[in-house]
Amino acid sequence: MALTGRLQAKVWSVHRGFSLKSALGVTSMHDRKLSKLRLTTCFSTSSQNVSTTPMAEFENEPNIHTHADLYQFSLQNPDRFWGTLARSRLNWFKDFSKVSDCDMKKGRFRWFLDGKLNVAVNCVHRHAEKNGDKIALIWEKDEPGTQEYVTYRQLQVMVNKLSNMLRSHGVKKGDRVAIYLPKSPIAVASMLACAHIGAIHSVVFAGFSAEALAGRIMDAKAETVITADQGLRGGKKIELKKTVDTAVSLSDCVKRVFVYQRTGADVPMGKLDLRLEKEMEKESSECKPEVLDSEDILFMLYTSGSTGKPKGITHSQAGYLLYANVTMKHVFDYKDGEIFGCVADVGWITGHSYVVYGPLSNGATTVLFESTPLYPDPGRYWEMVQRLRLNHIYLAPTSLRMLLKAGDSWVKKYDRSSLRKLGCVGEPLNHEAWEWYYHVVGDGRCDIIDTWWQTETGGICITPRPSSPGAEIKPAMPMRPFFGIEPVLMEQNLQELKSGDAKGALCIRKPWPGIARTIYGDHKRFIDTYFKTYPGIYAYIVLRDGVTIPENQLSDELKQLVKSKISSFAQPDFIMFAPGLPKTRSGKIMRRVLRKIAANKPDELGDVSTLVDPSVVDLLLKKHQEAVEAKKT
Template sequence: KEVRKLTYYDLYKMVNRMATVFRRNFGIKKGDKVGLYMPMVPELPVAMLALARIGATFSVVFSGFSADSLAERMNDAEAKMIITANGFYRRGKIVNLKPIVDEAVEKSPTVKNVIVFRRIPDLDTPMTEGRDYWWSELLNGTEENAYIEPEHLPSEFPLYILYTSGTTGKPKGIVHDTGGYMTVLHATMKWVFDIKDKDVFWCAADIGWVTGHSYIVFGPLMEGATEIMYEGAPTFPEPDRWWAMIERYGVTVYYTSPTAIRTLMKFGDQWVRRHDLSTLRILHSVGEPINPEAWRWYFEVIGGKRCPVGSTWWMTETGGIMISHLPGYALVPLKPGTNGLPIPGVNADVVDESGNSATPGSKGYLVIKNPWPGMPLTIHRDPDKFVQTYFSRFEGSYYAGDYAIKDEDGYIWVLGRADEVLNVAGHRLGTYEIESSLVGHKAVAEAAVIGVPDEVKGEVPMAFVTLRESFEPNDELRKELHNWVRKTIGPIADPGKIFFVSSLPKTRSGKIMRRVLKAVLTQQSLGDITTLEDQASVDEVKQAYERLKSEISE
């Protein structure tokens, strides 16, 4: 294994040296835009912090994106420079990054320079003279104790632009400020994670997404926390990779995604039992609703029934956690699958089609009714779309685009994206509800549900499931699952078909790529996939599409 350990003083020196390089060698100054396209190595947060120190606005692009996707984002940001690595390791294989950057730069006229971190020592890396520079050589010309005075900025000065997109439209450049963003992160590191000097914090996300921005880079470092940063997959080389790391480093506060939990759950408890996880004291999840069955496994098997388990709700646009259980503030009773209550100062509500508060227990749309620290400044270069997307649906409120329920105790249960709600014969059903039902069955590890058009019912749910290790797919089990859904939800929710698959198509951060599933079932081509999901790599999508097609046809 490869391990690097950095003290805060090490980080301080690295940040000042790179800030010196940016300013002295390339003339980067306050207000300039710089792109980052890097793997999970310490040099990524170093570059982010160095750019922030001199007042430059950075834009991190996930390293799984294609050259076209990278170019599209760099052109919108009007980036002057891209910082990258020559490659990185993924499941034991080398991924070559630099050729992707070279192709993107050809289509990005504002990009004048590329800095390359040599992650893979012996990888053949083409360098363009006068444009490309090695990170190490730039540092060699910079004194060890270089110091750059931090740029003094107003609170609302743009810290970064992070691009987010759904299944349609060009990516939206969400702009976050400096002061408000730090405020929400300080509050949530204390309230949600109860962070203390003795803790070892691990957010198992990628810095290419907002979770990594907020809860790997800025939040934990602002609090002076000891934390882990990991480059690699959760199941390579073995399914206990993460549990071994928790034991090795004595992790106390752990933050991961429901999909990762379900993925690891399907390998069985034996991989967990090999390790001592007694240092854990707080568990949280992020990225999507957590099924009650996955919540119970997380609580019982990983947390040993002693750790509070939260399911945080927030999004790229909010900057930080908005709804969650708060072990560091006031811990209310836990309910498997709920997101909990809004954090102090956030007036989140569930409303009906008319914008009126929904009755407790009924489904509606999630909104935030007041401003909050860390809310987005705008969509970069498109303020009209900012208003249209988030503030036009329900006057005076921020519309999150999620479907949710508020129960009689005020707990909010996010059911998934509003555009993932099916209309089956006039009944509105969230895909999450059907997925949760299926995952509640002892044989099912993961489930994904989509809707396909139907002449009679309007839409019919279709389900894809992966099974736990001790179960085999057969018609008898399929029939049992149909009956299970009918029993746990009702006949209206019974999927038209249930498909057994070896795995679900996911992005590297664990989100299920439902568009791939729908394209397979409706016999459509995958089409333009560059804006499929924030986390999607083009090759991953194509491979998942072809694999699913072959499995379904067998």
């Protein structure tokens, strides 16, 4: 069944990628766009010990005494709140003249206008100058016990050499650089080198297919690719260079490919290929950073959904960096000297915000986890915690559930006393996994930081911490909006839901610095996707052979099922029982065709020559027209 969604308010709708959980409670998710949300009080655990980090910048404000005071201040005085933090937390070449200029309806977001800064300066160089011997990166390589350490001074040298290398090969401000690397210091340094010279990095998860990589390279018009000979994950080698070779052959824009030697494998080198280490050796360890505007693009990150080709979500220099910095420090109550262990890959937004930019802008030590939670055994995470003395771990519920099934013994085998915060991200955290995480992994003494956010938000939006001292944490709920975030529930008629027990679409009322700026090269799609209502939910259903139930009866039953399991809000407006779906030779459904049929725009179907059976489109058009005529009568 393919659905087109309905967005319920002309405000930023948080409806893609990550689990849809309300600030006040949650029950379920539907088709990534619709959420079933309850504003009711749920059962709670005993109150946990809380050590919140106050924002020193507001200690002298006469009317701010509690967390609630500061939260309300952030909503009522957003420019003052974010402007104060921006001047305190970031280093600027030139101060900004105005904090914000935003219009939700137009999808226009501008923060820290006229300000000039450099992200690499804020993440590396300022720390290297003050505390160069501090460990910036711990590379937890695939084989346990083979970790490597990189200081801020060493990272600075890597970034400068890579920056000079890119400049020597013609890469300049605004150019797009595709990065297809394993989670490693060179991946982080490559991202920061792009930031240093003002190039826009597009990191692609080093596990995507050549076709997926090629699509992202071509959409970004990236002339430069940085990759490795191979990757290592779970004891297996991943042929990265081979994948890149195929992707480049499918592209027409790539001019150079830098190849890092992760394993030293003998890979073929073509006319576009350059050995990264050799090119770096030629360069100076000094490099002047580019002076960049607050609103220059820092990076683009592709997020694919069910609505068409992948979207190149773009984030800005200053706004994104500030939001990653502030959320990392205050959500996790980060204290100087602690070791932060987010196990996400840098190919995802979680890796961008909480492996790279959030920790490094705070001068923290961050872990680069290259392996899998089950390699060489289900004790890998906890052995790493013991060996590296991690203070924070941030992981996905999927891996947590796998480890739960493996049993408590793998956890209790290792010393986890260094842990203070246990984070979770990416999807709903069920009660059983929450309880196991809290009682077994954390021994009942660590806060569970269950977070809700997504690629488009730039950073954590809803989470139990920070909060008032002693505030309880309820199992499997993010619970509280972060500073500056005002979530609202909207019903089908665009009215805000304010009752104590309600279901609706989760939206965020006002902009914040970390909000995405656009979809690269397609701002209209950005506005249409996130800031306009959908005309309705149109479902296509292909029945199994032998079904004899009348279509009208089956349609009514399906609508009632959706209503009972989710809500009337999620019911399809129309159900078409289709003879088939338009699929490409790779098995993917061409959803743009389904959207155009549903919108009654047969003249805008576009090229359907790549379909396995193009005739199915004619059948769908015929059935749609019959339904339209039947509705008229």
